[in-house]
Amino acid sequence: xxxxxxxxxxxxxxxxxxxxxxxxxxxxxxxxxxxxxxxxxxxxxxxxxxxxxxxxxxxxxxxxxxxxxxxxxxxxxxxxxxxxxxxxxxxxxxxxxxxxxxxxxxxxxxxxxxxxxxxxxxxxxxxxxxxxxxxxxxxxxxxxxxxxxxxxxxxxxxxxxxxxxxxxxxxxxxxxxxxxxxxxxxxxxxxxxxxxxxxxxxxxxxxxxxxxxxxxxxxxxxxxxxxxxxxxxxxxxxxxxxxxxxxxxxxxxxxxxxxxxxxxxxxxxxxxxxxxxxxxxxxxxxxxxxxxxxxxxxxxxxxxxxxxxxxxxxxxxxxxxxxxxxxxxxxxxxxxxxx
Amino acid sequence: xxxxxxxxxxxxxxxxxxxxxxxxxxxxxxxxxxxxxxxxxxxxxxxxxxxxxxxxxxxxxxxxxxxxxxxxxxxxxxxxxxxxxxxxxxxxxxxxxxxxxxxxxxxxxxxxxxxxxxxxxxxxxxxxxxxxxxxxxxxxxxxxxxxxxxxxxxxxxxxxxxxxxxxxxxxxxxxxxxxxxxxxxxxxxxxxxxxxxxxxxxxxxxxxxxxxxxxxxxxxxxxxxxxxxxxxxxxxxxxxxxxxxxxxxxxxxxxxxxxxxxxxxxxxxxxxxxxxxxxxxxxxxxxxxxxxxxxxxxxxxxxxxxxxxxxxxxxxxxxxxxxxxxxxxxxxxxxxxxx
DNA sequence: CGGGATCGCGTGAACGCTAACATTTCGAGA
DNA sequence: TCTCGAAATGTTAGCGTTCACGCGATCCCG
Numbered sequence: 001x002x003x004x005x006x007x008x009x010x011x012x013x014x015x016x017x018x019x020x021x022x023x024x025x026x027x028x029x030x031x032x033x034x035x036x037x038x039x040x041x042x043x044x045x046x047x048x049x050x051x052x053x054x055x056x057x058x059x060x061x062x063x064x065x066x067x068x069x070x071x072x073x074x075x076x077x078x079x080x081x082x083x084x085x086x087x088x089x090x091x092x093x094x095x096x097x098x099x100x101x102x103x104x105x106x107x108x109x110x111x112x113x114x115x116x117x118x119x120x121x122x123x124x125x126x127x128x129x130x131x132x133x134x135x136x137x138x139x140x141x142x143x144x145x146x147x148x149x150x151x152x153x154x155x156x157x158x159x160x161x162x163x164x165x166x167x168x169x170x171x172x173x174x175x176x177x178x179x180x181x182x183x184x185x186x187x188x189x190x191x192x193x194x195x196x197x198x199x200x201x202x203x204x205x206x207x208x209x210x211x212x213x214x215x216x217x218x219x220x221x222x223x224x225x226x227x228x229x230x231x232x233x234x235x236x237x238x239x240x241x242x243x244x245x246x247x248x249x250x251x252x253x254x255x256x257x258x259x260x261x262x263x264x265x266x267x268x269x270x271x272x273x274x275x276x277x278x279x280x281x282x283x284x285x286x287x288x289x290x291x292x293x294x295x296x297x298x299x300x301x302x303x304x305x306x307x308x309x310x311x312x313x314x315x316x317x318x319x320x321x322x323x324x325x326x327x328x329x330x331x332x333x334x335x336x337x338x339x
Numbered sequence: 340x341x342x343x344x345x346x347x348x349x350x351x352x353x354x355x356x357x358x359x360x361x362x363x364x365x366x367x368x369x370x371x372x373x374x375x376x377x378x379x380x381x382x383x384x385x386x387x388x389x390x391x392x393x394x395x396x397x398x399x400x401x402x403x404x405x406x407x408x409x410x411x412x413x414x415x416x417x418x419x420x421x422x423x424x425x426x427x428x429x430x431x432x433x434x435x436x437x438x439x440x441x442x443x444x445x446x447x448x449x450x451x452x453x454x455x456x457x458x459x460x461x462x463x464x465x466x467x468x469x470x471x472x473x474x475x476x477x478x479x480x481x482x483x484x485x486x487x488x489x490x491x492x493x494x495x496x497x498x499x500x501x502x503x504x505x506x507x508x509x510x511x512x513x514x515x516x517x518x519x520x521x522x523x524x525x526x527x528x529x530x531x532x533x534x535x536x537x538x539x540x541x542x543x544x545x546x547x548x549x550x551x552x553x554x555x556x557x558x559x560x561x562x563x564x565x566x567x568x569x570x571x572x573x574x575x576x577x578x579x580x581x582x583x584x585x586x587x588x589x590x591x592x593x594x595x596x597x598x599x600x601x602x603x604x605x606x607x608x609x610x611x612x613x614x615x616x617x618x619x620x621x622x623x624x625x626x627x628x629x630x631x632x633x634x635x636x637x638x639x640x641x642x643x644x645x646x647x648x649x650x651x652x653x654x655x656x657x658x659x660x661x662x663x664x665x666x667x668x669x670x671x672x673x674x675x676x677x678x
Numbered sequence: 679c680g681g682g683a684t685c686g687c688g689t690g691a692a693c694g695c696t697a698a699c700a701t702t703t704c705g706a707g708a
Numbered sequence: 709t710c711t712c713g714a715a716a717t718g719t720t721a722g723c724g725t726t727c728a729c730g731c732g733a734t735c736c737c738g
Contacts (some may be wrong), residue, residue: 001694011718018697024716046452048694052723057387058429058451065415072411076404079432088451090397090429093418112397112427115387216613242608246611271580274555276615280560285462340724350688355726363686387724391693 008036017045050113056086059297060109062102064121066093066151068214069240070286071120076117078291085298090114094121097184099286102129110137116297118142122186123159127304140293143187151300153311157187160282160315161194164236164264167280167317169202171262171325172180173234178209179246189238191238191266212242219245226261227253233261233326240265240272243279247322258324268318278320281315288313340381347375358383368533371494377466387392390450398636399448401441403460405432407553408579408608409625412461414616416629417457422638429453431458436523441468449476455636457481461525474492477639479632482526492640492650496526499621499654500533503575503603506619506656508541510601510664517548518585520577528604530577551577555584562588565600572600572665579604579611582618586661597663607657627652 005012010029017025025033036042050056061078063071075091082089090112102121109117115138119126130139130148133304144152144189155277167178178195181188192209199206210225212218219242226232229249237243243265250257256276257263265272268283292311300306344351349368356364357372364372375381389395400417402410418428431444443462443655448456454477458465461482469487483491504562507515513605517534520527538545549564551557558581565571566589576582581602589596596602596616602610607622632651639645 012694013696013719014717017717020696026716043450045390045694046450047386047395048723049696050386050723051384051390051725052696053673053695054723065407066405066418067412067415069406073406075430076406076432079430083432083434084419088431088447090427090431091414091418093415093422095419095422108427111382111385197478210528216610220613222389247611248615248617251615271610273729274559274584276587276590278587330504350725352689352726353687356687359726365686384724387693389693389727390724391726393693399689582682 004036004040004042004286008033027032050302056089056113056115058114060114060117061089061091062105062119062121063091063119064094069267073286074120074290077287078294081291081294083178097123097125098128099125102126106133116301118297124184124186138297140297142293149308151296151309153285153289153296155289157190158194161191162198163317164282165195165198167233168262168264168323169321173326175199176234176236177207177209177226177232179212179219179237179242180209182213186305188238189333194317195236212238213313214239216245217243218242220249223249227255235261235263237265239307240267240269240281242321245273258322262323266324273320277322280320281318283318343375343379347372362474395452395454397429397453399453399456400428400430401444401456401458401460402430402434408606413629416626417446417633420630420633436462436464438464438468439466445472455640457632457636463525477636479636480489481628481632490635492628492635494623494628494649495653496529497533499535500530501623502656503621504534504537507573507601507603507662510662511642512665514538514543514546515573515575516546516565516571518551518558518576518581519548524632527577551569551581553578553580555580557581558584559588566592566594574600574602576639578605579608579618579620588665597661601662603662612659616661619659619662620657621654622657637657
């Protein structure tokens with residue numbers, strides 16, 4: 001910066017004013033400084049700036065497994081929104097779902113000097129892990145516990161699960177079976193709860209949910225069990241990947257979907273419209289989740305402490321071909337993928 | 340730090356020595372300092388440290404669309420490896436595939452003070468964009484151009500495409516059709532090239548490749564075209580998502596896979612084993628790509644300038660049920676997903 | 679028992695920038 | 709022409725570390 005100042009024949013402070021676009025610099029000197037900057041290829045040192053201003057222009061994102069469609073999409077949404085607001089995003093992946101792992105990840109980010117953190121780790125254990133955290137650190141939890149005293153952006157899991165279950169019931173199914181996600185994920189619990197509530201309200205029998213871990217493999221395992229049970233006519237899978245496994249298992253068992261069994265997934269991954277059959281599912285707007293999270297986080301950073309807020313991003317039921325009315329209406333509809 | 344020093348009755352420099360685990364501190368004073376740190380909840384300021392050391396402990400990752408399975412997995416691999424080496428990872432997504440967008444993204448990261456950059460943006464335009472970059476910035480390109488004078492970690496696209504095509508030919512197919520990825524992606528070009536080479540070497544006819552954009556939708560569109568052509572018996576899709584769309588189109592057309600047509604994908608996404616039919620595909624080890632990229636980058640940072648290196652991560656052909664010998668051998672095999 | 683090597687720790691400066699204040703320059707009105 | 713205030717620019721200090729020294733205490737060996 002000093003070099004630029006000398007070359008432009010001004011003081012370093014004036015250079016600072018120019019690079020920060022502060023007022024009070026005569027246009028002629030401004031261009032002179034700009035020219036010097038250009039000539040020397042000067043870039044301001046962010047570390048020095050962060051040191052003196054106390055702001056790093058960096059946000060942290062803690063994510064459990066950024067390979068899954070949901071977290072990856074949310075991360076993408078956050079990053080795009082951060083770009084708009086001139087913030088950087090640094091990521092920290094969790095190695096386990098244990099409480100110390102969460103603390104450690106956040107600790108790492110704090111050490112690096114992030115101004116705030118978004119946690120995309122919808123774990124039950126998270127609420128506890130957040131308890132013993134520096135309270136002055138702005139935090140937003142995606143899919144976090146509503147009871148915790150922090151900002152939360154959440155997807156309408158309950159409403160989504162309700163929509164899925166009600167859709168199946170409205171098609172005439174006596175009840176709906178459920179292949180659940182891992183029980184230490186809040187989303188999984190909420191989807192299960194929404195499913196159960198809907199069945200109870202409809203006076204339908206509530207069969208035991210089958211355990212899954214989001215993977216197609218676990219869906220397949222659950223599907224093999226369900227395919228052996230002749231009275232199963234409707235299934236709500238807690239995500240699309242498991243639905244794929246279920247479809248596979250039923251295909252192998254010779255029980256057509258939706259001919260014999262109707263199936264609803266959750267997520268609406270980009271491929272969902274092209275599965276065989278095209279999958280009826282609950283669409284989540286992950287991009288919106290990312291944007292809202294960031295907005296909330298920036299608001300906290302600006303405004304300082306304030307009452308915790310809670311945003312809900314609603315889901316959409318996307319009806320495709322994996323659901324049909326019962327009793328099986330003869331030949332399955334065959335139509336082109338809708339989307 | 341000064342507060343800690345005073346509380347422990349030492350100088351700030353001794354505190355620095357303790358937090359950096361440098362030798363030359365008597366064990367008794369070390370514990371005293373540690374106690375003071377604990378008591379005051381001291382954390383060292385990374386900005387100050389970065390300012391004086393000139394090292395930010397931060398790496399940048401430029402990615403095109405971190406929602407796709409490949410980039411997301413690679414990013415995950417890089418982050419995990421960076422964690423091992425005590426580095427942070429900040430991400431910068433590209434908004435377009437244009438050359439200035441790449442420069443801008445890297446510029447952003449440099450402004451933030453990253454020590455090196457991994458570019459996961461296998462674009463043809465990338466090689467050019469890299470040309471006018473600060474040469475002293477350590478860079479590794481994932482799937483970058485081999486001709487460029489930078490480190491490259493690449494997947495054996497050509498070998499993978501060869502394996503896929505040769506597998507189909509070995510099953511007795513006269514030739515293999517190809518649904519390609521976007522032409523501005525290097526990977527897409529290389530897969531197409533490997534496919535073409537294999538056909539030519541085998542003396543098979545080379546049909547025109549159909550264009551795609553990685554999405555299931557584009558695969559479906561291509562599949563609808565191919566399904567109308569009775570002489571098509573084997574297809575190589577440039578990724579698994581497009582293969583899903585192709586499967587859908589053939590299903591609708593009443594042409595069974597693998598009964599009438601054999602299909603091979605590329606990537607081996609986690610769901611591939613559970614599609615209907617389970618998809619024969621080329622597995623890519625994205626985690627390994629991430630690890631290697633990071634190793635190369637750290638090596639550059641340590642060693643300074645050195646001749647550009649080139650690493651190839653090989654692929655594996657995973658044979659499942661979407662491929663069969665021709666002429667169609669009657670009933671398709673039905674077996675449980677392998678994986 | 680003396681002297682040099684080693685150990686343990688402290689002092690001062692510097693990293694590159696911005697905030698706060700001080701100073702100069704300039705134009706307008708009396 | 710002089711005065712005065714606003715605009716433009718400069719000066720100084722300090723952000724929290726680490727680095728390069730320096731200095732006294734301790735140790736070992738002849």
